[in-house]
Amino acid sequence: MTPVPGSPDPAKMLAEAPFVEVSVDGLVPGGMIEPESAAEAAAVLAEGARHRFACAPIGGGTKLALGNPPERLDVALSTRRLGGIIDYVPTDLVLSVGGGTKIGDVRAVLAEHGQGLPIDAPDDATIGGLIATALAGPRRLGYGTLRDLLIGITVAHPGRITHAGGMVVKNVSGFDLPRVYHGSLGTLGVVVSANFKVLPLPRHETTLLVACDGLTEALAAARRVRGSRLRPTALEVTNSGGAWGMAVRLEGRPDTLEAAAEEIQRLDEGDVWTLEGGESAAWWRDYFAAQDLRLGQDEALLRASVRLRDSAELAEGALAALPGLGFNLPLVAVSPALGTLVVKVRTEAADPATALARGLDLLGALADYASVLSAPVAWKRGFDVWGKTPDTLDLMRSLKHEFDPARVLNPGRFVGFI
Amino acid sequence: MDRAALIDKLRDICGEGGVFHTPSDLMVYEYDGGVDGAVETGRPVAVTLPTTTEQVAAIVKLAHAAGIPVTARGAGTGLSGGAITEEGGIIVALTRMDRIVEVDREDRTALVEPGVINLELSEATGPQGMFFAPDPSSQKACTIGGNVAENSGGPHCLKYGVTTNHILGLEVVLPDGRVVWTGGRASGAPGYDLTGALVGSEGMLGIVTKALVKLTPNPEAILVQLAAFPDIDSASQATSKIIAAGIIPAALEMMDNLCIQAVEPQYHAGYPMDAGAVLLVETDGSAEEVRAVGEEIAAICRECGATEVRIATEQGERDRLWKGRKMVLAAMGRLSPNYYLHDTVVPRSQLPATVARVAEISADSGLPIANVFHAGDGNLHPLMLFDRRKPGDTERMLEAGKEIIKFCVSVGGALSGEHGIGTEKRDYMTLVYTAEDLAAMAGLKNAFDPGGRFNPGKLFPKGYVCGEVRALRAQAIAQKHGIYAW
Ligand SMILES: Cc1cc2nc3c(=O)[nH]c(=O)nc-3n(C[C@H](O)[C@H](O)[C@H](O)COP(=O)(O)OP(=O)(O)OC[C@H]3O[C@@H](n4cnc5c(N)ncnc54)[C@H](O)[C@@H]3O)c2cc1C
Ligand SMILES: Cc1cc2nc3c(=O)[nH]c(=O)nc-3n(C[C@H](O)[C@H](O)[C@H](O)COP(=O)(O)OP(=O)(O)OC[C@H]3O[C@@H](n4cnc5c(N)ncnc54)[C@H](O)[C@@H]3O)c2cc1C
Numbered sequence: 001m002t003p004v005p006g007s008p009d010p011a012k013m014l015a016e017a018p019f020v021e022v023s024v025d026g027l028v029p030g031g032m033i034e035p036e037s038a039a040e041a042a043a044v045l046a047e048g049a050r051h052r053f054a055c056a057p058i059g060g061g062t063k064l065a066l067g068n069p070p071e072r073l074d075v076a077l078s079t080r081r082l083g084g085i086i087d088y089v090p091t092d093l094v095l096s097v098g099g100g101t102k103i104g105d106v107r108a109v110l111a112e113h114g115q116g117l118p119i120d121a122p123d124d125a126t127i128g129g130l131i132a133t134a135l136a137g138p139r140r141l142g143y144g145t146l147r148d149l150l151i152g153i154t155v156a157h158p159g160r161i162t163h164a165g166g167m168v169v170k171n172v173s174g175f176d177l178p179r180v181y182h183g184s185l186g187t188l189g190v191v192v193s194a195n196f197k198v199l200p201l202p203r204h205e206t207t208l209l210v211a212c213d214g215l216t217e218a219l220a221a222a223r224r225v226r227g228s229r230l231r232p233t234a235l236e237v238t239n240s241g242g243a244w245g246m247a248v249r250l251e252g253r254p255d256t257l258e259a260a261a262e263e264i265q266r267l268d269e270g271d272v273w274t275l276e277g278g279e280s281a282a283w284w285r286d287y288f289a290a291q292d293l294r295l296g297q298d299e300a301l302l303r304a305s306v307r308l309r310d311s312a313e314l315a316e317g318a319l320a321a322l323p324g325l326g327f328n329l330p331l332v333a334v335s336p337a338l339g340t341l342v343v344k345v346r347t348e349a350a351d352p353a354t355a356l357a358r359g360l361d362l363l364g365a366l367a368d369y370a371s372v373l374s375a376p377v378a379w380k381r382g383f384d385v386w387g388k389t390p391d392t393l394d395l396m397r398s399l400k401h402e403f404d405p406a407r408v409l410n411p412g413r414f415v416g417f418i
Numbered sequence: 419m420d421r422a423a424l425i426d427k428l429r430d431i432c433g434e435g436g437v438f439h440t441p442s443d444l445m446v447y448e449y450d451g452g453v454d455g456a457v458e459t460g461r462p463v464a465v466t467l468p469t470t471t472e473q474v475a476a477i478v479k480l481a482h483a484a485g486i487p488v489t490a491r492g493a494g495t496g497l498s499g500g501a502i503t504e505e506g507g508i509i510v511a512l513t514r515m516d517r518i519v520e521v522d523r524e525d526r527t528a529l530v531e532p533g534v535i536n537l538e539l540s541e542a543t544g545p546q547g548m549f550f551a552p553d554p555s556s557q558k559a560c561t562i563g564g565n566v567a568e569n570s571g572g573p574h575c576l577k578y579g580v581t582t583n584h585i586l587g588l589e590v591v592l593p594d595g596r597v598v599w600t601g602g603r604a605s606g607a608p609g610y611d612l613t614g615a616l617v618g619s620e621g622m623l624g625i626v627t628k629a630l631v632k633l634t635p636n637p638e639a640i641l642v643q644l645a646a647f648p649d650i651d652s653a654s655q656a657t658s659k660i661i662a663a664g665i666i667p668a669a670l671e672m673m674d675n676l677c678i679q680a681v682e683p684q685y686h687a688g689y690p691m692d693a694g695a696v697l698l699v700e701t702d703g704s705a706e707e708v709r710a711v712g713e714e715i716a717a718i719c720r721e722c723g724a725t726e727v728r729i730a731t732e733q734g735e736r737d738r739l740w741k742g743r744k745m746v747l748a749a750m751g752r753l754s755p756n757y758y759l760h761d762t763v764v765p766r767s768q769l770p771a772t773v774a775r776v777a778e779i780s781a782d783s784g785l786p787i788a789n790v791f792h793a794g795d796g797n798l799h800p801l802m803l804f805d806r807r808k809p810g811d812t813e814r815m816l817e818a819g820k821e822i823i824k825f826c827v828s829v830g831g832a833l834s835g836e837h838g839i840g841t842e843k844r845d846y847m848t849l850v851y852t853a854e855d856l857a858a859m860a861g862l863k864n865a866f867d868p869g870g871r872f873n874p875g876k877l878f879p880k881g882y883v884c885g886e887v888r889a890l891r892a893q894a895i896a897q898k899h900g901i902y903a904w
Contacts (some may be wrong), residue, residue: 089765089767090662091658091661091662091766091767092765092766092767092796093661093766094765114664134611136605140605144579144583147611147614148579148583155858157858160854160857161854162852162854162855162857162858163851163852163855164855164858164859166830166831166832166850167765167830168763168764168765168795168796168830168831168832168835169763169795169796170571170575170580170763170792170795170796170797170832170835170836171763171832171834171835172568172569172618172834172835172836172837172838172839173832173833173834173839173843173847173850173851174839174847174851174856174859174877175615175618175619175623175859175862175863175877176569176582176614176615176617176618176619177615177858177859177862179582179611179614179615179617180610180611180614180615180862182611182614183610183611184610184611188610199666200661200663200664200665200666201664202664203664229638229704231635231703252707253707253710253711255706255710256703256704256706256707256710259704259706260704303606305604305605305606306603306604307522307525307527307603307604308524308525308526309522309524309525338605339603339604339605340605340606367604368602368603368604368607369602369604369606369607369608371606371608386608386609387608388608390607390608390609391598391599392598392599392600392609392612393609395592395598395612395865395866396609396610396612398864398865398866398868399610399861399862399865401865402861402862402864402865403858403861405892414609415608415609415610416609418609
């Protein structure tokens with residue numbers, strides 16, 4: 001690794017790490033370190049490997065509930081000082097930012113040039129956290145995920161710093177490691193910086209909210225939209241206060257959107273509300289905020305996914321069966337064009353851990369994949385929150401071993417308790 | 419195991435007609451689309467043509483037991499030497515595994531065997547209103563397995579993304595002969611993105627035996643525009659302005675005067691012979707949208723000095739405009755006995771400077787270099803003309819290629835935008851990557867293929883042995899940091 005002149009001694013940094021009040025699924029680290037550079041982060045992780053410390057990278061701290069409870073935790077590694085825009089070339093539509101940069105700050109800078117990163121995320125989520133968690137919201141339909149926009153990355157591992165990809169939008173120079181780090185939950189390294197392909201902001205957006213009689217009707221309406229010539233950037237079946245509906249987000253040129261909106265009104269008889277521009281964006285922010293992983297003490301958030309054509313069966317099956325396990329469902333969000341279901345479950349059961357494990361099994365039986373996104377730590381016992389173990393787990397273990405053999409980074413949190 | 423015994427066993431697996439081993443049969447497999455001299459050639463001990471996943475797995479297990487390396491091969495159109503084995507390796511050619519297993523209209527997916535030809539997939543799904551978006555210029559010949567292994571691109575990747583954006587899941591045979599699936603029909607497969615790791619891995623991590631691919635709905639309307647410019651600079655400026663206006667066309671291709679001179683007399687695409695450069699811009703979407711965007715693009719081109727802007731909406735006319743672009747290589751083939759098609763990427767704003775540097779390199783080397791590029795994403799394909807029979811020409815061509823790469827890297831570019839590294843560019847890897855970066859790639863290789871059995875000799879600088887390098891790095895890091903185990 002590249003030593004940085006005058007960089008503090010990692011052992012000293014660890015010894016002097018101030019205590020802070022963060023808890024990762026109930027475990028409180030002995031201290032928090034805020035490295036200022038990739039080299040410092042790598043050195044701290046190397047110390048971790050040497051002394052068998054466990055380290056949790058922390059970005060905005062908005063998604064720490066994701067994953068199995070950590071097996072161990074000694075130090076929190078905050079990416080706060082790894083923030084900032086490193087390079088932004090609007091004419092090339094490329095951006096390089098520190099891993100600790102908040103997405104809200106990134107959006108503000110890009111917006112000045114009429115550009116953006118089209119992903120749903122709360123403003124305080126960091127770039128590193130977004131890459132690590134790989135959670136995608138409704139706009140995945142129109143724009144894909146960060147995976148599709150990530151063109152380069154710098155990562156600190158125990159004792160070394162590595163780069164992959166670059167600052168160009170098309171690149172096949174060597175293995176595609178950015179894809180490997182995306183969604184690896186910080187178990188292979190700390191994202192120090194990342195490069196993205198950015199996109200022009202759409203000139204306008206319109207959202208249509210269509211009232212439907214029930215879940216089945218809403219799913220049918222969504223299916224009609226998906227089968228039409230329209231290309232919505234988000235298409236959701238929603239439930240608010242027991243009333244079912246469909247939400248369609250259209251982004252593009254004002255004249256085209258108008259024609260598209262009219263077409264949707266023709267497809268459906270139900271009541272339609274139209275939201276334009278900022279109102280539309282705000283509606284989606286609120287919609288998405290309802291799925292925040294920071295929950296109450298009697299709640300958990302689960303996600304299940306299937307091939308698209310089975311979306312209706314999944315949603316109907318889950319809604320019919322989950323209440324039988326003693327769950328209320330304060331939130332149900334179906335993305336029929338993505339094949340995903342997110343449900344918030346609430347229970348006062350005496351043994352919520354068992355209830356949650358059964359709920360996950362039930363979703364697992366209905367879906368290809370099911371996982372618990374967030375739950376009180378007391379509920380996350382005795383099962384893998386990531387659901388059924390993939391049969392490539394041994395490959396994944398080998399991969400982990402190559403990058404973090406001493407299991408310093410988020411030990412136990414990821415799939416199969418990696 | 420001696421050679422005869424090996425061939426017998428391979429025949430037991432693949433059948434009599436499924437194994438090639440005579441010198442004349444093997445000869446074509448010593449090459450791929452890459453230029454001799456730029457890529458390394460090697461003669462396989464045998465070429466196998468399995469028809470099932472089980473046969474692939476059995477071949478891999480046999481090779482494993484015999485300690486022989488294995489190289490997967492599709493159509494052999496690769497340009498970086500990827501499908502060529504080291505001397506004495508076994509080639510697994512997937513061309514007989516060419517079934518489209520299933521097309522799902524509602525899910526917009528297709529499950530295909532790796533030997534399916536790129537264009538044939540889009541032709542098969544077209545009537546159902548969908549196509550496979552990655553469209554390499556070689557799409558009439560190249561296979562989906564090859565596309566996956568090279569993470570191939572094409573003109574329409576500007577809007578639709580490259581191969582990795584269209585692969586949902588893969589069935590692969592691992593180096594130990596085990597068959598696994600990564601990814602799948604549903605999103606959110608738990609764990610590391612192994613599908614993402616396999617795409618672009620140049621046959622070094624696994625042999626793809628099935629691919630589940632995403633299909634894209636056919637656009638409602640398509641508009642193709644041809645804009646002629648006095649020079650590359652003005653055409654580049656128009657490119658930047660189109661993008662800056664918030665327009666992402668489906669394709670945005672540029673050709674310089676040398677290309678026009680070669681193409682026009684032969685194919686009559688309608689490119690003005692005196693233009694310094696032409697831009698080919700394709701827009702797709704709804705009919706209203708395409709019309710409005712097309713007008714904006716035309717205005718921008720004129721503003722940047724376009725001397726002529728032509729518009730085609732009907733299929734026949736669109737095809738004619740595209741024909742010139744698609745036939746560049748064929749046309750060049752007639753101008754010169756040999757050509758070398760290079761592939762590098764620079765930030766889009768660096769295109770004019772890069773083209774200027776390429777012109778200098780051309781003058782210095784005395785070799786004509788034509789430029790055709792995917793201008794929208796800064797991916798250039800300098801096309802060098804040379805004559806292998808002339809002493810020194812090959813060396814000058816290789817030297818010129820190196821200079822181009824060095825320049826591209828110096829302005830923040832990459833070694834390859836779509837053709838991959840293979841043996842062609844492996845020794846340039848250290849121009850863009852540190853020893854640590856390469857060690858991380860070696861780590862990925864080790865996780866899949868600790869014995870280095872699949873496609874050895876590719877991607878890493880010559881002489882680089884992943885296992886050894888990993889061990890050395892680990893040792894160095896452990897010593898430096900006193901890590902107890904690595
Ligand atoms: C159903 C659902 C859908 C969502 N959809 C989207 C979406 O579409 N788009 C979107 O942007 N967000 C979405 N989110 C939220 C998003 O995932 C989080 O906002 C974000 O990832 C958390 O960032 P953070 O900085 O708060 O991370 P933290 O909460 O601090 O950390 C989260 C995890 O990432 C690790 N980590 C953090 N920083 C790093 C780093 N630099 N290097 C390595 N590992 C690190 C941590 O160790 C931890 O395990 C969604 C959430 C849910 C529940
Ligand atoms: C005229 C011409 C134009 C071209 N234009 C483009 C272009 O526009 N864009 C572009 O990206 N490329 C282009 N190429 C390069 C080439 O066509 C692509 O790389 C293509 O994807 C290779 O496919 P193939 O089936 O020929 O693979 P091969 O050449 O047979 O193999 C390529 C690599 O893939 C591996 N491989 C093949 N099949 C499998 C499998 N089933 N599992 C694992 N690994 C496998 C091989 O080991 C090798 O490393 C062009 C080539 C030519 C000759």
